[in-house]
Amino acid sequence: MEKTSAAAADPQPVPKKQATNSTTGAHLDEEKLKKSYIGSIDQGTTSTRFIIFDGIGQPVAQHQIEFTQMYPQSGWHEHDPKEIVTSVEQCIEKATQSFIDQGLQISDIKAVGITNQRETTVVWDTNTGEALYNAIAWPDTRTTGLVHKLKVKDGANKLHDICGLPLSTYPSSVKLVWLLKHVDAVRKAYDEARLSFGTIDTWLLYNLNGRDKGVFVTDATNASRTMFMNLHAVEYDNLLLNFFDLDRAKIRLPKIVPSSSPDAFGSLSSGPLKGLRITGCLGDQSAALVGQQGFSPGCAKNTYGTGCFLLYNVGEKPVISKHGLLATIAYDFGGKRKPVYALEGSIAVAGSGVKFLMNNLGFISRSEKISELAGSVKDNGGCIFVTAFSGLFAPYWIDDAQGTIFGITQFTERGHIARATLEATCFQTKAILDAMELDSGHKLAELAVDGGMSNSNLCMQTQANIIRIPVDRPAMRETTALGAAIAAGFAVGIWKEFDELKEINQKDRMVFVPDISKEKSAKMFKRWQRAVEMSRGWVDEDDANGDC
Template identity: 85%
Template sequence: MAGGNKRAATTGTEEPQPIPKKQIIDNGSSVQLDEKKLRQFYIGSIDQGTTSTRFIIFDGTGKPVASHQIEFTQQYPHSGWHEHDPLEIITSVEQCIERATELFIDQGHDISDIKAVGITNQRETTVVWDTNTGEPLHNAIAWPDTRTKGLVRELKARDGADALHDICGLPLSTYPSSVKLVWLLKNVDAVREAYDEGRLSFGTMDTWLLYKLNGGKERDIHVTDATNASRTMFMNLHTVEYDDKLLGFFQLDRKKVNLPNIVPSSSPDAFGALSTGRLKGVRITGCLGDQSAALVGQQGFSPGSAKNTYGTGCFLLYNVGEKPVISKHGLLATIAYDFGGKRKPVYALEGSIAVAGSGVKFLMNNLGFITHSHKISDLAASVDDNGGCVFVTAFSGLFAPYWIDDAKGTIFGITQHTERGHIARATLEATCFQTKAILDAMELDSGHKLAELAVDGGMSNSNLCMQTQANIIGIPVDRPAMRETTSLGAAIAAGFAVGIWKEFDELKEINQLDRMIFKPNVSKEESAKMFKKWGRAVEMCRGWLATDEANGENDF
């Protein structure tokens, strides 16, 4: 969108208008849904995200009927550090459950109508606690945290580093839980002492939630689902079990650290039940990492289907079927979902973008450009294009497919002509460009070109952003009317376990009404020109940090 060429469909105050997606009456399914019956069953969904916690109650048709959301404290003790208080997060979950349930009861429903609860969570975020007391030993280290830059460089030089990717599907970076745990062991005395004495419990956020919601030490539920386990670098992607070679590489003794048991994402008994509150005794029967949950919520059950979630970060998952595809082009291989029983785990290729909605928050909180996140579209639409600005939002380096850890956020092309609106546009475009880079890599890895992209998450609310996305990737963008697909995915996993749904065919009509399609409205040549300029900006920001800075020596 550089240059100054005006296109009425995407510029000025004229908001882009998507095309309604026609409802498919005959979807080839032989399953006849009893909607009247399904509306009598309800499932609760805990959505524990990076910046907020939600609890949403869905009926059996996938319609949300009650919800509550609470934002919690983001802690940044030093440059590049990002932490959460594990106890504050538990409190936020419990409060959301109580308040959403109150709304549910006020509507005339009975608590007994809620048949199960599912959990979806921010992934990679690492929690450690004392096995004997159940108390956390340190703040949770959040997934975007980059304090481990120096450690990652050391690990990459260690013998065996090159073999890890083929085993676990993840590259060595600041992203996975493994390096966060190793950092804690090296730098926090209380964590090291607990490890040496064999009383250190480790988990990602799902494990911590399940442990505490079940009553903590009393019931000692210590589990994780396969999607979350696949983000630790401790699990063999092919066997779906912890791998001694991986643990050995990180110099971890399994006798000294309590790792959660790996279970399917949908299970009637593995996750226990809520131990307190209005929903005491209700079983927790589903658990999925947030991006896997969004793929399930978008009904991405067929190989070749894909979704992109525009949240704090941006995450594109592409279903590759029942065998993992180890990327040769900078992507992650991960478990998409595992519904247990006689079903095999389903795998995905994933591209992870560290900064999406957090870039909008940066403009709002740090620079004062806007007063509310949803105002970003209005500001971006106040100008015809980006005015020549390109914003590489490398606040935490760049994730897939670049994996550049020595970059920082950089704005190119600023002149006296530059206005806030130009930077707002460039911020939205940064996520769209990185999505294009990921799709290109997925096409190379899979051998197939995506026909359309299903989207959800906060930034997908912006028509301007989604039209820009369609223009940059050159394929239609498909947006649902109900965009709580992450929460819906956790509800679907929980519902499967208790028999509300039994086959994937039964889900084909869920959340399909009033979907909108954004079709590209610029030429392929113009799109390629925009992407080439972005690529030049990425290369120019590479190596911004000197070696000692990239190693973290100046971070604290």
């Protein structure tokens, strides 16, 4: 069998041409901004980091900690809420020490922003502040049976138009309902009107403020992922809450506030940055859109993290998808600005598919080795890997699919499966972009990318080949953390208008352009679509966990 070396199979992107003019005259005062710093807490699905950026968007100090992933049963995915808080505190301490070691002054750090994994659900005792159960992470599928029953409940067909989300295992709502049904301590707290609910942003803000009960907030981007918020009014909706049988008098829901605010998020109550204001908060995918400067309708970004999330800015009015996408808040910078909305396509498995090959199958020793292994073969050898470990998200929303590999023969090698794993994310991105074109009426001109898998030239070249448009990758790919820093910086006046940000993180960007025929690309996608249809029905409703 002919093999292609990894080096020979490593595509090389081309430098992106830099914009040389500005229609507004807004330019960054780099010398001044290099002396202003913003901290950014990036609390993700598998790790936490704290990055200190300067005013031109460059990281100057950072620290990252991976935390425990719990899988108590098949389809269950949990985190320890205390460990998440501790990981944040430790990252702040270590990164701040690195900042000081460079001879820089803490007093020059103007504010802190937070970005976080979305939908992950935490409940705690309002009186004691103690979590009543592990956090149920966003990819968790224990609610599959519950979702099937909710879909046939009276009023289910009205939810999507109100909140922009379909009924699935994904949003926080069904996780909370499961907790109320299955965890006695949670139900008792609810019955006694001492149950607090929050996504990770609310939990972190509450704890970082020293468990100050007066700081019980969530920003609009995170609230839009709960299925409790009216997307049009940007406030909790009684019809939604009633559908999930929630009594507002028995559960404490966080106040919904803008993503950028000088006072809504309180301040750090301990540690080396004690007293520093928290002035920005965004769900991680919204933060990445902000970090990619996706401030104009028609801009889109795709973040290849644990999952993969494509956001498309649709402007100041929500677009309720008719083709399987989510409608969500892109960002809300408050003041006289209106909230900005996005269409979103969510893929449950991206980087976690690579981790599966590494941890479960032993294909590679480090995640970064995936490109080398995938590049050891010239194509996927006929393998299609539908990475439906948590069902399939947008635009399919197939809850009863499971991970399935088609096309295995005696010819199949590890490299073929590695390549098929990367391609699975690229194919799903193509399906999402097709749906976005149908919903918006516009074809995307190029796709900005970031996240761990975007480091792979092979993956990004494959992405360009499958979607048939250029893929634009920044040199500094911590765009999620940068987005939270931008939200925080706006609140304290480091920047005042979006036009000032157009030069941030634009240097040394690279572009991948399609290098295969349109016919070959279409043939590859057709095989993927066939595999998706064949992956349906592997989860029996009667066997689904949490089926009551």
